[in-house]
Amino acid sequence: MKILVTGGTGFTGTALVERLVSEGHAVTALDYKEGLKTEELRRLGAEVVIGSVTDRDVVARCMDGAEIVFHLAAAFREMNVPESFYDEVNVQGTRNVLEAAHASGVRRFIYCSTCGVHGNVDDPPAAEDAPIQPADYYQKTKYEAEPIVNEYFRKGLKTVILRPAAIYGPGDPERFFMIYKRVATGTFPMFGDGKTYYHPLYIDNLVDALMLAMEDGKGDGEAYLIADEEYVEIERLVREVGKSLGVDVRIPHYPVWPLVAAGHVCEKVCRPFGLTPPIFPRRVDWFRQNRAFDISKAKRDLGYVPRVGLSEGLKRTAQWYRSEGYLSPVDSQDSQSYSKAG
Template sequence: MRIFVTGGTGFTGAALVERLLRDGHSVVSLDKQPGLIDDQLRAKGAELVYASVTDRDAVAKCSAGAEVVMHLAAAFREVGVPDEIYKSVNVEGTRIVAEEALKAGARKLVYCSTQGVHGHIENPPGDENSPIAPADYYQQTKYEGELELKMLDGGPLEYTTLRPTAIYGPGDPGRFQMIFRRAKKGFFPMFGSGQTYYHPVYVDNLVDAFVLAMEPGKGAGQAYIIGDAEYFPIQDLVKHVGKAIDVDVKVPRYPIWPLIIAGHVCEKACKPFGIEPPIFPRRVDWFRQVRAFRIDKARKELGYEPKVDIHTGLKRTGDWYISTGRI
């Protein structure tokens, strides 16, 4: 079938486009900028369009003839990005995608939200019924994007929302790259107890969930946490990362409060200059915000089962970082 993927040149989007092409589908991707493997995607038959999801004409053209729309495009956390951009892309952009998919006669829309809409999990593990408590404006606008889809209730276009945990894998330019870089040095300072839970999801496991969710009747109108089978204390995760690249990582512990103060001070000092601070509150949250979930609902209703375990996933990811000179 013909499938329209927004955010299709990004880390997760490109992995999804590759999978859809491999499964024999025709794919058109819309993204605001080129990605790492655009030439590879084109060679396999993908049509790549560079535009924002706020560009209604571009969205309409890409939606034409699509049976399924996979909406992954988002304004993510970047230094100096005003709140208006998050609102425009994550909320208004989602409304545009949904409206144009409906006009085009698509039968299914799958929306990529985030587990971050639940914020800190007080009594882990959490699930889809955990309180909605976004910790920042990005997470808030992703949830508002979920609410935009309510316009489709009772109509001919089904929608399903996926809330991934921390995505990682080959091609990831984000947080896991920083974890690998630090672990490679053999010394990873741990602020706080190191027992804060973190829930990863390997990118191929997440792609499996997207493919399952696009089936007719699967998860219509529902939201699903999509994570790996296990979550880990962050100290254990760091050790697993070290093992994946054959480094025995020392993880000394330090008090977290000085880091919290430093994060706020650095962010305020750097903001007027538009530069990324070396430490800021969201980065400090990695050491103290609990993210651990049950994935029972996705297993039962979507048939989701993560196939790649943490050791295999981290080994593949580490090999990619090393082979591409990123760590």
């Protein structure tokens, strides 16, 4: 089949494109800018179109002949942009992709939303009908696109919404790497009691779910939380990362509220100067936002089974950080970890 993946050079996009190509599909990836990943995708055999989902002409052009669309492109970590940028990419951009898909008769449209639309989960684990309470503009704009997806479903486009939990695994150069990098030093400062729930999602499990959503008659017009089998308290997560690295990590505790205040101040001070703050509210939320989800609906309707468990996923991820030079290859907390990015 001819398949369009927006955000194909991203962490999830690359893994999905690789799977699709290996299963014999003709893949076009729409991406924002040229880079190392675009070359990687071309080597895999995908076509890469450079352009933005905010540009309707580019979107219409790469929709040509597509039977399936995976819409993964999103403004996610951009710090030095006005909040309206998130709206342009995540809401208007999604509308553009839906409009073009509908106009060109695409068979299925899979929108990658986020579990973050549920914000802090008050009553864990949350199912899809739990309160929608996005906690920041990223989560808010990801949610605002969902009713637009449903609008196009009512117009006849077969749509499925997936709300992934915290994605990790080989290929992720940033998010979990921050945890690994800190744990590798042998000490992980914990702000708060460490009992906040966190729900990881190993990249291969997510790709499995995306592939299932591609099948005709599965999940039409529905939304699904996608996560690993188990959620964990963040202190346990840190210890499990330690195990995956062979590090017996020390976890001193500190109060969280000073960090929350500092996050707000840093963001306010840095933004006018176009600087990325060292800490900011979304990062601090990691210590205090409960994320634990019930994935029964995806199991029942899509046949989703998270194949890779936490300790195996963390071990594979640790191996990848070491083999790619993100972490020192030595299995000891005496070793120095370092970031490729410096």
